[in-house]
Amino acid sequence: MAFDIQNQVLKKYTEELGITEVIIPDGVTKIGDASFCQCRKIQKVILPDSVTAIGKCAFWNCYDLESIYIPDSVISIGARAFQCCYSLSEMTIPESVKEIGSVAFGDQTDAIKLTFLRNHRKMKITLKNPWNLYAPEEHLADFIAKPCFKNFSLLKPEFKIPFSVGWYNTDKQISAYLKRIIKKAVIFAIDRDDTEMLSDLLDTGFITKKNIDFLIQYAIEDMQKFGNPEFQVMLTDYKYQHFPSDISDISRKLKL
DSSP states (O other), X not given: OEEOOOHHHHHHHHHHTTOOEEEOOTTOOEXXXXXXXXXXXXXXXXXXXXXXXXXXXXXXXXXXXXXXXXXXXXXXXXXXXXXXXXXXXXXXXXXXXOEEOTTTTOOOSSOEEEEEEETTEEEEEEEOSXXXXXXXXXXXXXXXXXXXXXXXXXXXXXXXXXXHHHHTXXXXXXXXXXXXXXXXXXXXXXXXXXXXXXXXXXXXXXXXXXXXXXXXXXXXXXXXXXXXXXXXXXXXXXXXXXXXXXXXXXXHHHHO
């Protein structure tokens, strides 16, 4: 069943009744093309787990839309679905989504922050240009549709690092890439104040005895600037768990 009530009727009722929140009922499988087009009063939308597709221009020009829950049943997001949603500053895209149409997130006043889910990991990117309108975003759409190393290699650098965390254990070449740039990836996480990403990077086991001290020192310098000790604590704990110092080794031997 598609939710495709006549747009002009829906627009009229949402404006006249001052409706700001919409909860789509269970059983709806598609949000039809232009369903909520120009329903500018709507601020929040919740979709049920039955929805598999969001149609073209479904929420186009919803100026006041601030948040929308997209369930992990959604497979496709149509072209211009969220174009000109000026109040929509961030969105979480579930792992189920395999297709995102042209300019789906275009023309926001500010950049939109997208969080992609993969294997219980969160990959966060900031989209400055309309989705799939410029070459870097076009490659991103290709990678979402087919996450192979060929498409991964075309991503711009600030997209490569987050997505390598999500896909490193599914592709040997992506894994080799992340292992090769692990130091840069940790610095990337610290600079973005992203403790979740650092935790995922620690789980890879790619951080070595050779670079751990440099990364701890970088985290210390970051703490001195911004007052957040969490990165230093995480890296220090990792060092003591995986690379005990020579002194600690000798101490254990003497106790024996």
